[in-house]
Amino acid sequence: MDKSQNNRAWFLVLPVLVLVAFSAVIPLMTVVNYSVQDTFGNNAFFWAGLEWFEEIITSERIHAALGRQVLFTAIILAIQVPLGIFVALHMPKKGFWASLCLILMAMPLLIPFNVVGTIWQIFGRVDIGLLGRVLTALGFDYNYTSDWLDAWATVIVMDVWHWTSLVALLCYAGLQSIPEAYYQAAKIDQASRWAVFRHIELPKMRGVLLIAVLLRFMDSFMIYTEPFVVTGGGPGNATTFLSIDLVKMAIGQFDLGPAAAFSIIYFLVILLISWVFYTVMTNLDRETK
Amino acid sequence: MKRPGSAIVMTLYLLFLMVPVYWLVNMSLKTNAEITRTFTLWPQDLTFQNYVTILTDPSWYMGYVNSLTYVAMNTVISITVALPAAYAFSRYRFLGDKHLFFWLLTNRMAPPAVFALPFFQLYSSVGLFDTHIAVALAHCLFNVPLAVWILEGFMRGVPREIDETAYIDGYSFPRFFVRIFMPLIASGVGVAAFFCFMFSWVELLLSRTLTSVNAKPIAATMTRTVSASGLDWGVLAAAGVLTLIPGGLVIWFVRNYIAKGFALGRV
Known part of the structure; x- marks a missing residue:
């Protein structure tokens, strides 16, 4: 659609601008402020320059947390995206069953994050949880509070449980927009199931898939509550992801300077990667028009 | 099937x-x-004793009331400010529009953990700590950009000719917007409201940081009880079940639009 040039449109955007400035810009400036200053308490601050940034960039603790975070996000994307597509392809197209599937699949998305954690904490416990009990009965030495591999597996399965539906729902929306005629043409050409997927379904899902990957990347990169409730970042530091580490540093130890520097680097990393996604996305939008 | x-x-x-x-x-x-x-x-x-415990003890059930209060406030605020902005983005080109749009989106990308401490200080300094409105405003951080995105996607689908015809017929902008345009994007508004509800309802880190007693959300009440009484699993599970209900109810209303909404109106 052609848009007309009109700078008075700024007035319509103004309320959003004021609100977001209050709830984002002011707090962000506080963070920037802390990141370049040091304090001995009593609200007396003095200039520290880039000291905190150097400390964070060279800190092994942060490197380890970043490593875990990248690994976690990579695993999450590698599981949820293919699984989501797979589920979407098998969803009923319309009628009662379609509605039922939609509602049941959306359920996990509307559960408060810490309740998701609680559900899996209860579900996985060896003494009272169904999962823990069954795995133990099958002869596995499963215990997510003491074994790091079990803790990782639990957190990953929990996230798959929590968010795969989002990818599936998005792909489902993309698939719904494919006209029936495409499939009929494919049938006449005797296209294989794979060819239909590769040349009809996948291109139609490209746009929504990108949104799905963007959302899943952002949210898994800032995951906090769910693993915190289940494992508390442990055993040891095995599931201490970036946000958990940050909250520990800022609110637990009250190391304002390093925490602020950490925040800024953390935000910039997410911003950079998301910007790449966003650029690709808008370019795709333009191509298809 | x-x-x-x-x-x-x-x-x-x-x-x-x-x-x-x-x-x-x-x-x-x-x-x-x-x-x-x-x-x-x-x-x-x-x-049913676990449920009775929760529904008769104010320190428990007020958690639900608090959560629902700030979620409702947040939804109303987000939609109200997002509507005109989304209209501007979908209809006009203006100085810095693309950058502004991306900047809005960056707020959705900001890790709440980054904002927890500064929010605490900001709302304490303006005297809003432990009020519902503080949490509602804090959640605007990610809900307003989201609402703008979703609404813009839906508004793009409405042909421009409708606007122009209405102006020729002598409608003023506010009257056109409320009487003609809003009904056309009603499903979009519904979906955007649903998503604001959802993300405000599930968020815990910010709502916990910004409240202590009067506006404490149910989710935070749950975490406190785990550490205090240690093993009251039955009540904890019952509280969890009760948090599923509001979500289940709203899904029912938007079930036909939910997929389109997750695609931010861009299918």
Whole structure:
């Protein structure tokens, strides 16, 4: 659609601008402020320059947390995206069953994050949880509070449980927009199931898939509550992801300077990667028009 | 369902989704003695005592009232400010529009953990700490950009000619917007409201940081009880089950638009 040039449109955007400035810009400036200053308490601050940034960039603790975070996000994307597509392809197209599937699949998305954690904490416990009990009965030495591999597996399965539906729902929306005629043409050409997927379904899902990957990347990169409730970042530091580490540093130890520097680097990393996604996305939008 | 293979896949997937929920519900209907001493697939000694505990104790049920209060406030604020902005983005080109749009989106990308401490200080300094409006405003951080995105997607689908015809017919902008345009994007508004509700409802880190007593959300009440009484699993499970209900209700209303909404109106 052609848009007309009109700078008075700024007035319509103004309320959003004021609100977001209050709830984002002011707090962000506080963070920037802390990141370049040091304090001995009593609200007396003095200039520290880039000291905190150097400390964070060279800190092994942060490197380890970043490593875990990248690994976690990579695993999450590698599981949820293919699984989501797979589920979407098998969803009923319309009628009662379609509605039922939609509602049941959306359920996990509307559960408060810490309740998701609680559900899996209860579900996985060896003494009272169904999962823990069954795995133990099958002869596995499963215990997510003491074994790091079990803790990782639990957190990953929990996230798959929590968010795969989002990818599936998005792909489902993309698939719904494919006209029936495409499939009929494919049938006449005797296209294989794979060819239909590769040349009809996948291109139609490209746009929504990108949104799905963007959302899943952002949210898994800032995951906090769910693993915190289940494992508390442990055993040891095995599931201490970036946000958990940050909250520990800022609110637990009250190391304002390093925490602020950490925040800024953390935000910039997410911003950079998301910007790449966003650029690709808008370019795709333009191509298809 | 046409293909039996699909039915099997979907059944397995839905089972995977529902089994942990079943276990939660199962536990909420048991006594603590049954939970810790025996292992049963359904309650042998069916009890609603856990629910009674929650629904009769103000320190518990006020958590739900608080959560629903700030969620409702947040939804209203987000939609109200997002509507005109989304209209501007969908209809006009103006100085810096693309950058502004991306900047809005960056707020959705900001890790709440980054904002927890500065929010605490900001709202304390303006005297809003531990009020519902503080949490509602804080959640605007990610809900307003989201609402703008979704609404813009829906508004793009409305042809421009409708606007122009209305102006020629002598409608003023506010009257056109409320009388003609809003009904056309009603489903978009519904979906945007649903998403604001959802993300405000599930968020815990910020709402916990910004409240202590008067506006404490149910989710935070739950975490405190775990650490304090240690093993009251039945009540914890019952509280969890009760948090599923508002979500379940709103899904029902938007079930036909939910997929389009997740695509931010861009399908």
